[in-house]
Amino acid sequence: MDAVTLENELLRVTVLPGKGGDVVEFLHRPTDTDFVWLSPQGLRAPAGHLHGAADDVAQFIDHYEGGWQEIFPSGGAPSLYRGARLAQHGEVSGLPWECAVVADTPELVSVRLSVRTRRLPYRLERTLTLAAGSPALEVEGRAANDSGLPLHAMWGQHIVYGAPFLKPGHRIRLPGGVKVVPHETAINPAGRRVAPGGPWDWPLVPADGGGTTDLGVVQAPGSPSDMVYLTGFSEGWYEISGEIGMRVEWDAEMLPYLWMWQEFGASVDYPWWGRAYVLGLEPFAGMPTDGLAAAVGNGTAMALGPYESKVLRWRAEVLA
Structure with missing residues (x-):
């Protein structure tokens, strides 16, 4: 596979x-x-169009090397939207993107990726930039509706952390006032609350207040799997260290949710077989992880x- x-x-x-x-x-x-x-x-080259097969979950998972994905226009499970069958995390995560170098100087390097979706009438661009001496990757994305009809989308950054960086005891910090929506609540009518529970003893984050919230520490291998959604961001940021x-x-008005996915080895069946120690902290427009129709x-x-x-x-x- 070509790499940039x-x-x-x-x-x-x-x-x-x-x-x-x-x-x-x-x-x-x-x-x-x-x-x-x-x-x-490991990293596996896609075998043709990832989202063309009947098993839309396996087509993503079987080629999932980890890494960080752009998710658009549907996040999570397969979904049927206005007659279009959208696969797991479809469509752009399974498509080849065009790539062009837009800057290559001692002061700045920048590439622009672009793609058209196949089942919905969208264009997506993403420009990635590194400036000399900077410890930060800057990204600008543009999503365009190429039709004369109003449409919907979920837009997310599927950012996950694992070895060699991620270790038990790492801390997660957020803006104050962020609220937690457990997955079981998210799939029910909006606003319904459930009792605290689960591996993180939700809700730990206060419903109001200012300053910074310490979400807690990353747990040890074997801790239960979990999926929750954080929202109510006054500013879009988190730190894990x-x-x-x-x-x-990120722009919290554009992506008002932070998906938090924890898989620390407790899942012993397909696809993880007890081998994954990974934490996802993923800014998103829309929830839950049940696809565009649910959102x-x-x-x-x-x-x-x-x-x-x-x-x-x-x-x-990077915070060093």
Whole structure:
């Protein structure tokens, strides 16, 4: 597979244009720390169009190397939207993207990826930039509705962490006032609350207040799997850190939810077989992880009017 590498004095970021534009390396060079989790099954070249088969879950999972994916226009499970069958995390995560170098100077390196969806009338662009001496990857995305009809979408950044970076005891920090929506609540009518429970003893995050919230520590291998949604961000950011850390910032008006996925080895059947130690902290427009139709049904999906474009800016910065 072709790869594109952006590099400066502090970072090396490797992207696969032919496989969803996946980020498969985010290396902090001074400490030789790679923040990207890669799954035990390794990197596998896509066998044709990933979302063309009847088993729309396996087509994503069987080629999932870990890494960081752009998710659009549907997040999570397969979904049927206005007659279009959308696969697991479909469509753009399973499509080849065009790639062009837009800057390659001592001061700046930048590439632009672009793709058209096949089942819905969308265009998506993503420009990734590294500036000289900066420990941050800057990303600007643009989603365009190419039809004269109003449409919906889920737009997300499927960012996951694992070895060698992620370790038990790493701390997660968020803005104050963030609320927790457990998955069981998210699939029911909006606003319904459930009792605290689960491996993180939700809800730990206060419903109001200012400042910064310490979400707690990353748990040990074997801890139960979990999926929750965080919302109510006054500012879009989180930090996850141990000896070294990562800060991700995004437009919380555009992506008002942070999906938190925990798989620490408790799942012993397909597809993880007890081998995964991975934490996802994923800014998203829409919830839950049940696909676009579910997000439309609960009113959390993004709306794009006829021929409308939306621009999303986010960044990932190493805290050393």
